[in-house]
Amino acid sequence: xxxxxxxxxxxxxxxxxxxxxxxxxxxxxxxxxxxxxxxxxxxxxxxxxxxxxxxxxxxxxxxxxxxxxxxxxxxxxxxxxxxxxxxxxxxxxxxxxxxxxxxxxxxxxxxxxxxxxxxxxxxxxxxxxxxxxxxxxxxxxxxxxxxxxxxxxxxxxxxxxxxxxxxxxxxxxxxxxxxxxxxxxxxxxxxxxxxxxxxxxxxxxxxxxxxxxxxxxxxxxxxxxxxxxxxxxxxxxxxxxxxxxxxxxxxxxxx
Amino acid sequence: xxxxxxxxxxxxxxxxxxxxxxxxxxxxxxxxxxxxxxxxxxxxxxxxxxxxxxxxxxxxxxxxxxxxxxxxxxxxxxxxxxxxxxxxxxxxxxxxxxxxxxxxxxxxxxxxxxxxxxxxxxxxxxxxxxxxxxxxxxxxxxxxxxxxxxxxxxxxxxxxxxxxxxxxxxxxxxxxxxxxxxxxxxxxxxxxxxxxxxxxxxxxxxxxxxxxxxxxxxxxxxxxxxxxxxxxxxxxxxxxxxxxxxxxx
Numbered sequence: 001x002x003x004x005x006x007x008x009x010x011x012x013x014x015x016x017x018x019x020x021x022x023x024x025x026x027x028x029x030x031x032x033x034x035x036x037x038x039x040x041x042x043x044x045x046x047x048x049x050x051x052x053x054x055x056x057x058x059x060x061x062x063x064x065x066x067x068x069x070x071x072x073x074x075x076x077x078x079x080x081x082x083x084x085x086x087x088x089x090x091x092x093x094x095x096x097x098x099x100x101x102x103x104x105x106x107x108x109x110x111x112x113x114x115x116x117x118x119x120x121x122x123x124x125x126x127x128x129x130x131x132x133x134x135x136x137x138x139x140x141x142x143x144x145x146x147x148x149x150x151x152x153x154x155x156x157x158x159x160x161x162x163x164x165x166x167x168x169x170x171x172x173x174x175x176x177x178x179x180x181x182x183x184x185x186x187x188x189x190x191x192x193x194x195x196x197x198x199x200x201x202x203x204x205x206x207x208x209x210x211x212x213x214x215x216x217x218x219x220x221x222x223x224x225x226x227x228x229x230x231x232x233x234x235x236x237x238x239x240x241x242x243x244x245x246x247x248x249x250x251x252x253x254x255x
Numbered sequence: 256x257x258x259x260x261x262x263x264x265x266x267x268x269x270x271x272x273x274x275x276x277x278x279x280x281x282x283x284x285x286x287x288x289x290x291x292x293x294x295x296x297x298x299x300x301x302x303x304x305x306x307x308x309x310x311x312x313x314x315x316x317x318x319x320x321x322x323x324x325x326x327x328x329x330x331x332x333x334x335x336x337x338x339x340x341x342x343x344x345x346x347x348x349x350x351x352x353x354x355x356x357x358x359x360x361x362x363x364x365x366x367x368x369x370x371x372x373x374x375x376x377x378x379x380x381x382x383x384x385x386x387x388x389x390x391x392x393x394x395x396x397x398x399x400x401x402x403x404x405x406x407x408x409x410x411x412x413x414x415x416x417x418x419x420x421x422x423x424x425x426x427x428x429x430x431x432x433x434x435x436x437x438x439x440x441x442x443x444x445x446x447x448x449x450x451x452x453x454x455x456x457x458x459x460x461x462x463x464x465x466x467x468x469x470x471x472x473x474x475x476x477x478x479x480x481x482x483x484x485x486x487x488x489x490x491x492x493x494x495x496x497x498x499x500x501x502x503x504x
Contacts, residue, residue, distance in 0.1 A: 015347075016343060016346055016347055017347055017350055018347060018350060019344070019347040019351075020347045020348055020350060020351025021347075021351055021354055031370075037369070041369055042366070042369045093265060096262050096264075096265025096266060096268075096269070097268060099262075099266060099269075100266035100267075100269060100270060101266075101269050101270060101273055104270070104486065107439075107485050107486055107489040108440070108481075108482050108485060108486075109440055109443045109444045109447060109481050109482070109485050110444070111447055112444075112447060112458070112462060112478045112481040112482070113478060115462055115463075115465070115466035115474055116289075116474060116475065116478055118466075119289035119466075119474070120286055120287070120289050120290065191356070191357060195357070195359050195360070198359045198361065199359070199360065199361055199448065202361045203466075209359075210359075213359070213361060213362065214361075217365065222365075225362075225365070226362065228362075229358065229359050229362030232357075232358075232359045232362070233354060233357045233358045233359065233362075236357040236359075237353055237354050237357035240353055240356075240357060241353070
């Protein structure tokens with residue numbers, strides 16, 4: 001996009017792209033300063049930044065944990081979702097059985113399930129992982145299913161005429177046709193994976209960014225609690241942007 | 256048998272199988288004591304003595320969710336319309352929405368607690384979730400009017416506002432309706448998380464209390480309440496979405 005348009009001056013570009021975020025940060029700073037809030041109640045963004053720069057190792061360690069769980073859960077959830085979608089593609093009976101259930105489940109508020117899953121799997125990382133898998137499973141199943149079913153018009157007849165096996169139709173036609181949809185699912189799931197992991201960690205209190213938030217919040221280290229949130233915000237916004245780029249490439253390649 | 260009835264039958268079978276599985280695992284204690292049979296959960300849920308407890312929690316959470324849904328929808332529509340009518344503001348508002356959506360809900364809680372009040376926090380957290388979904392769906396919906404229609408309006412001498420009201424807004428309604436449907440479960444999640452930061456009642460409070468006191472069946476009851484609150488309105492909004500597609504799609 002930058003290459004096509006004539007280059008705008010840097011300042012104008014920053015203002016145009018980030019006016020909303022800058023306004024928000026400015027309002028936050030003013031709000032805290034003018035109300036003279038105690039930093040325990042509400043720190044300024046500048047103070048939060050100070051804590052981030054001052055104690056980088058605390059953040060790095062916990063970011064590593066949360067990121068690992070989120071990425072692993074994202075991959076596993078998408079694999080399970082796509083796998084089940086393929087199974088449903090092979091068998092109309094399976095798809096008939098599964099479809100209403102997944103619609104039902106995809107509207108279930110997943111946070112409500114965290115305590116239940118924690119009781120079943122234990123109050124540790126496996127529960128955090130399970131939550132991320134569940135949250136990424138639904139979009140991948142729904143989008144993969146509809147993608148597998150919408151190959152380019154006429155192409156299925158061609159494959160049938162040429163005597164292709166069901167497996168080769170799947171591999172050569174249906175799966176490539178589902179790729180753009182899977183990319184959308186990936187984009188939806190990527191940002192949520194980290195945030196869901198954080199909520200689970202917050203409730204469970206084991207490790208990771210959510211745990212860091214809960215612990216520092218109850219120790220009245222509010223600056224660090226907000227630091228953890230700021231880091232999570234940046235990572236999940238970056239994941240959203242990155243996944244958007246991946247989606248564009250996949251669409252260009254397969255659509 | 257038509258394909259429609261066959262699918263409906265299969266779907267009903269799928270749901271029935273799931274419920275039977277739930278009951279069996281609970282009865283045989285295959286997953287330990289943390290997985291009660293469905294019948295035990297339903298028994299507690301319909302227990303006369305507990306009705307006031309469940310009713311209070313459900314009503315409180317629904318009120319917060321509805322309030323957040325309203326605030327979030329209003330804000331999302333306003334920003335989407337502004338970004339659409341004033342193109343220089345577009346990139347910045349996209350980024351603002353993306354970043355707001357990336358803020359962990361558990362961090363929103365403490366902020367709104369200071370900014371507003373204990374009782375408004377669930378609705379406020381919920382409104383942020385709704386805002387993003389409505390903003391994105393309305394934004395893409397407003398782009399949906401075809402160039403041919405735009406040209407026609409230009410030729411007939413419609414000004415910018417008239418084109419917005421008569422062409423782009425109606426064309427955006429189906430996408431908006433999809434967004435409104437998806438926003439309900441998100442609003443409910445926001446309200447439940449918001450309640451963890453000191454609301455006096457609600458499903459989120461019920462969940463946390465049941466979890467901390469190891470009241471397993473009560474915990475499952477609370478989860479079922481949340482699921483019900485999500486499904487009923489999700490279903491209604493699906494009908495609204497269908498109507499929007501039929502009329503404006």
